Amino acid sequence: MSDKFNPLHYLDKRLLEEPIQEKRVFDWKTHLLKRKKEFFDFKFIVINHNNILHNELLIQIQSNEQRTQFKIPEQPNVKNIFLLKIHDAEKELKEFFYLPNNSIIVHEDISIQKSKQDLNVICNKENEYYYLTNHLSPQLFFNKIEFKVADKLKCFFITLNNNQKHKNQITHYLNPHSVLVHKNFSDIQKEQLQDDSIEVIHSKYSNSDIFYESLNRGKISTQINSIINRTSIKCSTKQSIKHIVLDKFAITNSKPNLIIENNNVDASHGNSIGYFNSEDIFYLSQRGFTKEQIYSVLSDSKLIEFISNTSINKQLYFYIKGLKHK
Amino acid sequence: MKIENLTVSKSNKIILNNINVSFESGVIHALMGPNGSGKTTLSYTIAGHPDCKVNSGSIIYNDKFLLNMEVHERSIHGIFLAPQYPSVIEGLSHAAFLKEAINIRRNYQNLEPLDEFEFLNLLKQKANEFKFDSKEYIRNSLNSGYSGGEKKRNEILQISLLKPKFVILDEIDSGLDIESIKDIAQFINNYIKPDVTIIVISHNPDFIKLLQVQKVHIIKNGKIVKTGDKELIKQIENSGFGGF
Numbered sequence: 151m152s153d154k155f156n157p158l159h160y161l162d163k164r165l166l167e168e169p170i171q172e173k174r175v176f177d178w179k180t181h182l183l184k185r186k187k188e189f190f191d192f193k194f195i196v197i198n199h200n201n202i203l204h205n206e207l208l209i210q211i212q213s214n215e216q217r218t219q220f221k222i223p224e225q226p227n228v229k230n231i232f233l234l235k236i237h238d239a240e241k242e243l244k245e246f247f248y249l250p251n252n253s254i255i256v257h258e259d260i261s262i263q264k265s266k267q268d269l270n271v272i273c274n275k276e277n278e279y280y281y282l283t284n285h286l287s288p289q290l291f292f293n294k295i296e297f298k299v300a301d302k303l304k305c306f307f308i309t310l311n312n313n314q315k316h317k318n319q320i321t322h323y324l325n326p327h328s329v330l331v332h333k334n335f336s337d338i339q340k341e342q343l344q345d346d347s348i349e350v351i352h353s354k355y356s357n358s359d360i361f362y363e364s365l366n367r368g369k370i371s372t373q374i375n376s377i378i379n380r381t382s383i384k385c386s387t388k389q390s391i392k393h394i395v396l397d398k399f400a401i402t403n404s405k406p407n408l409i410i411e412n413n414n415v416d417a418s419h420g421n422s423i424g425y426f427n428s429e430d431i432f433y434l435s436q437r438g439f440t441k442e443q444i445y446s447v448l449s450d451s452k453l454i455e456f457i458s459n460t461s462i463n464k465q466l467y468f469y470i471k472g473l474k475h476k
Numbered sequence: 477m478k479i480e481n482l483t484v485s486k487s488n489k490i491i492l493n494n495i496n497v498s499f500e501s502g503v504i505h506a507l508m509g510p511n512g513s514g515k516t517t518l519s520y521t522i523a524g525h526p527d528c529k530v531n532s533g534s535i536i537y538n539d540k541f542l543l544n545m546e547v548h549e550r551s552i553h554g555i556f557l558a559p560q561y562p563s564v565i566e567g568l569s570h571a572a573f574l575k576e577a578i579n580i581r582r583n584y585q586n587l588e589p590l591d592e593f594e595f596l597n598l599l600k601q602k603a604n605e606f607k608f609d610s611k612e613y614i615r616n617s618l619n620s621g622y623s624g625g626e627k628k629r630n631e632i633l634q635i636s637l638l639k640p641k642f643v644i645l646d647e648i649d650s651g652l653d654i655e656s657i658k659d660i661a662q663f664i665n666n667y668i669k670p671d672v673t674i675i676v677i678s679h680n681p682d683f684i685k686l687l688q689v690q691k692v693h694i695i696k697n698g699k700i701v702k703t704g705d706k707e708l709i710k711q712i713e714n715s716g717f718g719g720f
Binding site: 427430433434435436437439440447450453455456458 | 523524525546547548550551552556557561562563566567568569572580617634638
């Protein structure tokens with residue numbers, strides 16, 4: 151194994167609540183079928199606090215499309231945190247994640263050149279999935295993510311400091327009795343465009359909670375569809391959307407949609423577009439903060455509030471804080 | 477600070493009507509008056525609240541036209557308003573907030589930002605001094621979960637840390653128990669210096685009596701109707717504001 155793929159080499163200790171236990175074995179297989187030049191540089195880190203016996207990383211590159219598969223075998227009673235960093239992939243990526251039970255995946259993507267990503271996440275029981283982006287590409291970034299939710303899934307999408315057009319198309323396919331919590335936080339800078347489309351397709355007895363927050367200095371368009379068809383009885387779906395406008399030229403379009411075809415459903419939605427509390431702004435100004443500093447601390451505070459209920463919140467906070475200032 | 481012919485309106489209604497008053501430094505001033513007389517509007521106008529529209533008049537502070545300054549500039553120049561209802565901001569820790577506030581001032585004075593370790597020690601010391609659990613205080617979001625009294629103590633802590641030169645305390649005594657009132661009165665009496673001005677807005681003559689107040693200003697219907705010494709307090713206690 152080359153140094154480049156040594157997980158310890160890239161281990162980010164800020165993510166660890168406790169020191170790593172000594173008794174750990176990493177055993178993974180890497181299959182790189184290079185046909186041309188190496189077209190992406192990625193770092194995969196396996197972090198485990200428990201006595202993990204086996205982890206497998208499988209990377210496949212097929213002939214005509216760039217395709218990556220991450221298969222992590224299930225380990226009963228083991229909670230894993232997996233950190234995947236993609237730093238500078240080129241062109242298009244197609245990725246598959248198969249998540250074992252009780253695992254947390256932190257997927258950071260700060261690619262500069264990549265313009266399209268197609269991601270399929272297949273979840274088992276009680277997974278948490280964090281997708282953190284901090285793209286700098288001037289190109290349109292198109293992100294298509296499909297989740298197949300078997301049991302419980304908490305998804306967290308955090309998009310910071312985009313310097314480009316950014317389009318996210320996220321689809322959740324819920325199985326019967328699936329529970330989904332989807333949280334989305336975006337910080338959009340001036341002259342940037344973000345176009346988010348989130349769709350939740352329910353099966354019977356499934357629940358979804360969608361929280362969407364944005365701080366907008368540029369332009370954002372949000373469409374959230376909760377789809378409950380005739381056979382999807384006894385479903386529950388909630389949408390809570392909050393857009394905070396930070397610039398007088400900012401444009402915010404928000405469409406919360408509940409598409410319901412049966413009567414046996416518990417559904418609600420809230421959608422607001424507004425400003426930061428003017429008294430909070432005055433209070434901070436009165437302590438010497440300029441408007442830009444206020445927006446910066448309030449945006450940080452919103453982010454911290456957003457992640458405060460996550461299971462790895464402390465580590466994630468420091469991690470995101472680091473990410474934000476890259 | 478010298479205020480001349482100041483007329484201020486809020487929501488198109490005149491609240492302060494041709495106010496003339498001076499707040500000398502080295503003096504604790506009491507600003508008293510019935511509800512709706514304009515006490516808070518005067519303090520907010522000095523601090524620069526955007527809802528207070530100045531129709532006419534001037535405020536001169538340290539030879540500068542205060543009304544030409546932005547709110548944050550006034551703050552950096554030493555104006556500190558402890559509002560009646562301090563903000564609660566979830567997610568903004570006291571440590572992050574106060575470190576930034578201190579470093580803004582240090583930057584203005586061309587000083588290096590405070591070292592992280594040095595700052596945290598200072599903040600812990602201040603938190604203990606003002607009867608907060610220092611570990612929790614540092615981590616807690618600004619005023620999150622605090623009672624009215626704790627919020628007021630937090631304002632006093634900020635004064636102690638940021639060392640402003642012109643302090644306006646808007647009903648700082650409200651919501652406080654008697655021990656806390658005494659502690660705050662002691663802090664105010666110790667804080668006054670020749671280059672410091674303190675304005676205390678209160679309805680409570682007992683609180684004013686605990687302070688080394690040298691001047692009492694009575695405001696009524698948007699005008700300063702009387703300025704005098706601490707003897708005015710007795711008059712207020714005896715006959716309320718009706719006699720002014």
